[in-house]
Amino acid sequence: MVETYAPLLLMLGIAFVVVVGFFLASHYLGPKKPSPEKSMPFESGNPSPGASHLRMSVKFFLTAISFVVFDVEVVFLYIWAVHFKSLGGAGLAMMTAFLAMLVIGLVYELRKGALEWES
Known part of the structure; x- marks a missing residue:
């Protein structure tokens, strides 16, 4: 049994060794003395004209999270569609429950106004 997992x-x-090696190399080979000029934020090689930490609306993050959720939904739908015949009624029931939960979440988002930009 161990032989089957040996390549993995x-x-x-x-x-793991490569990642740890890169971290150690960057720690030992990287610069040690940051100067104020190096610590200043810049944009495209030019000093930034304003503050570097601007507040962003939460709506951007809500939209991003919604996009990721529905992206994952599409992946699961594709896998389900490929194996539809072999899953039978149980697979249909599970996918219906999964889609119902996502539709409930979408309706909740719409009622809370998470997808409206003008408010």
């Missing part, structure tokens, strides 16, 4: 464990071990 080897790949994970190599990936």
